Amino acid sequence: MRTTGTSPLVQQAHSIAELAGQRAEKAEAARTPDPDVVDALVAAGAARHFVPISLGGSGGTFAELKQAAVVIGARCPATAWCAVVAALMTRTANHLPPAGQRKLWAGGQDTLIAGGVMPRGVAAAVEGGWSLSGSWPAVSSSERADWILLSATVRATDGPEQRIFLVPATDARVDRTWDAVGMQATGSHTVAVEQVFVPDTMAFPASALTELETPPAGPDGRAVPLPAVNTFLFALPMLGAARGALRYWKELTGARLQGRPGAYDPVLAHYADVFARSSSEIDAAELLLDRIAHVIDTASAVTRADVARNQRDCAFAAELLLRAVDRLMGASGTSGHSTGSALQRLWRDIHTAGSHATLQFGPAAAQYTRTELMHTN
Known part of the structure; x- marks a missing residue:
C-alpha cells in the first residue's frame, strides 16, 4: 500500500x-x-x-x-x-466476474462509471444474460459517464433477489430531472433503460456488496463490505464544504473586525463564539472521518461492529458539519447571502448532501444500538 x-x-x-x-x-x-x-x-x-x-x-x-x-x-x-x-x-x-472486469476496462482504467444502487429496475433471465428495464433517479454524473451501474430485482424460484448490472452509457437514456436546490452541478439526473441485454459477465448478485461475514476481496485483496464505506464517502464532500465555508466566512468577517477596540467588545465576543464553535465542530468531524479511513484502510477484516460504528460516526459527523455551516451562514450578514457568494452555494450544497438517506443519525443510531446492545443484525 x-x-x-x-x-x-x-x-x-x-x-x-x-x-x-x-x-x-x-x-x-x-x-x-x-x-x-x-x-x-x-x-x-x-x-x-x-x-x-x-x-x-x-x-x-x-x-x-x-x-x-x-x-x-x-x-x-x-x-x-x-x-x-x-x-x-x-x-x-470490482465484484464483476473476471471476464466482465476485462470488458469494462478494455479501453483503459480511466472508465467513468455512474450508478443507481437502489433496486428501481427489473431483470428477466434470457439466454446468455439478462433483459434489464427500469428508471433510476439521482444518478450523479449520468451525462458524463462511460458505463452505468444499475441495481434491479430478479424473480428467482426461491423468491426475488437483487442483482447489479453494468451497461454502456450508450444503452441508457438520461432524463434531465435533477432540480435540487443544492449539489446542482452533480447532474444527478434519471437514467432509464428498456429491455437492454446485459451479458452474464456484466452482472453479479447484490449480496456481494453487503455480505459482512465473508465479503469478496476489494482491489487491495482485503474484504471491505460496501456498508462500511459508502456513508464515509458521502460525508467527505460535506467536510470539504464546511472547510470551504469556514475559509470564506473568515474572509468576510476578518475585514469587519479590523480596528475593533481591545476592551470587551460584544460584537467580537459574538463572532468569537461562532468561529470557535464552528471550527471545533469541523475539526471533530474530521477526526471521526480520519478514524474511519484508518480502519477501512488497515484492518485485516471489517466487522459488523466496525460497520455500525462507522455509520454512526458518519451520521454524527454530518450533523456536526451542518450545524457548523448553519452557524457560519447565520453570522455572515447580507454578504454571505448574496446569490453570487460562494458561502451560500456551499451552504446549499452541504444541506443537499446531508439529506442523503445514509447520513441520517436516527437509523444509524438504531443499528449501532442493535449491534452493540442487542447483538442482532
Whole structure:
C-alpha cells in the first residue's frame, strides 16, 4: 500500500479545486458537471482510484480519496461528490466476474462509471444474460459517464433477489430531472433503460456488496463490505464544504473586525463564539472521518461492529458539519447571502448532501444500538 498523499488525485486536487470553483456557477446553471472538470478528475485518476493494480489501476486508499475530496469540496462540493461516487462505483464494479472486469476496462482504467444502487429496475433471465428495464433517479454524473451501474430485482424460484448490472452509457437514456436546490452541478439526473441485454459477465448478485461475514476481496485483496464505506464517502464532500465555508466566512468577517477596540467588545465576543464553535465542530468531524479511513484502510477484516460504528460516526459527523455551516451562514450578514457568494452555494450544497438517506443519525443510531446492545443484525 502506498503512503497516503502520493496518488496523482491528491497531488492534483488543488488545481482541480481551482478549476471547479471557477466553473461552479456555469455548472450549476447547466445542472451537469463541467466537462473540463470531469476530464481533469479522470486525468488525475478519480475513475481508476479503486481499480486493482493487477488490472492497471491505482489501488488507492480511502485516506487518499478523503484528502483529495476535502480539498476539492472546499471549492465545489458537487465536484467532490462526483469524484467519490466515481471511485465508489469503480470499487463496486470490482465484484464483476473476471471476464466482465476485462470488458469494462478494455479501453483503459480511466472508465467513468455512474450508478443507481437502489433496486428501481427489473431483470428477466434470457439466454446468455439478462433483459434489464427500469428508471433510476439521482444518478450523479449520468451525462458524463462511460458505463452505468444499475441495481434491479430478479424473480428467482426461491423468491426475488437483487442483482447489479453494468451497461454502456450508450444503452441508457438520461432524463434531465435533477432540480435540487443544492449539489446542482452533480447532474444527478434519471437514467432509464428498456429491455437492454446485459451479458452474464456484466452482472453479479447484490449480496456481494453487503455480505459482512465473508465479503469478496476489494482491489487491495482485503474484504471491505460496501456498508462500511459508502456513508464515509458521502460525508467527505460535506467536510470539504464546511472547510470551504469556514475559509470564506473568515474572509468576510476578518475585514469587519479590523480596528475593533481591545476592551470587551460584544460584537467580537459574538463572532468569537461562532468561529470557535464552528471550527471545533469541523475539526471533530474530521477526526471521526480520519478514524474511519484508518480502519477501512488497515484492518485485516471489517466487522459488523466496525460497520455500525462507522455509520454512526458518519451520521454524527454530518450533523456536526451542518450545524457548523448553519452557524457560519447565520453570522455572515447580507454578504454571505448574496446569490453570487460562494458561502451560500456551499451552504446549499452541504444541506443537499446531508439529506442523503445514509447520513441520517436516527437509523444509524438504531443499528449501532442493535449491534452493540442487542447483538442482532
